[in-house]
Amino acid sequence: MASTQYYEGIGRRKAASARVRIYSGGTGKVMINDKDVQDYMPRSGDYEIMISPLTTLGQERGFDITVHVSGGGISGQRDAMRLGLARALLKVDPDSRSALKAEGFLTRDARVKERKKPGLKRARKAPTYTKR
Numbered sequence: 001m002a003s004t005q006y007y008e009g010i011g012r013r014k015a016a017s018a019r020v021r022i023y024s025g026g027t028g029k030v031m032i033n034d035k036d037v038q039d040y041m042p043r044s045g046d047y048e049i050m051i052s053p054l055t056t057l058g059q060e061r062g063f064d065i066t067v068h069v070s071g072g073g074i075s076g077q078r079d080a081m082r083l084g085l086a087r088a089l090l091k092v093d094p095d096s097r098s099a100l101k102a103e104g105f106l107t108r109d110a111r112v113k114e115r116k117k118p119g120l121k122r123a124r125k126a127p128t129y130t131k132r
Contacts, residue, residue, distance in 0.1 A: 033067070086100050
């Protein structure tokens, strides 16, 4: 990493939780759970969605990023990392709040899996009705 000074943001989505640290004065290097970003996120488009707060501010190469993420699946982790990155950027430059908020990067998506109810097959799916 370029420097030891960093800004941290926590992001959550579904069952995933991500701790994102951004180091100022970096080269754009991204490490997720001590792996390179291409090894951790091979799906096309996931990396672009994750760094979209940086793209909005035009600072794709301005920071080095390390992420520790756990829980959930691929999309939940990606969105948790995006929220954590946006919150960390807010600590670097509080004036960027309006730009990040306009794109919806500072809003926590509170939708989670609904619990299964007794007598049903899933949260809302009822067993097939038979008359006889």
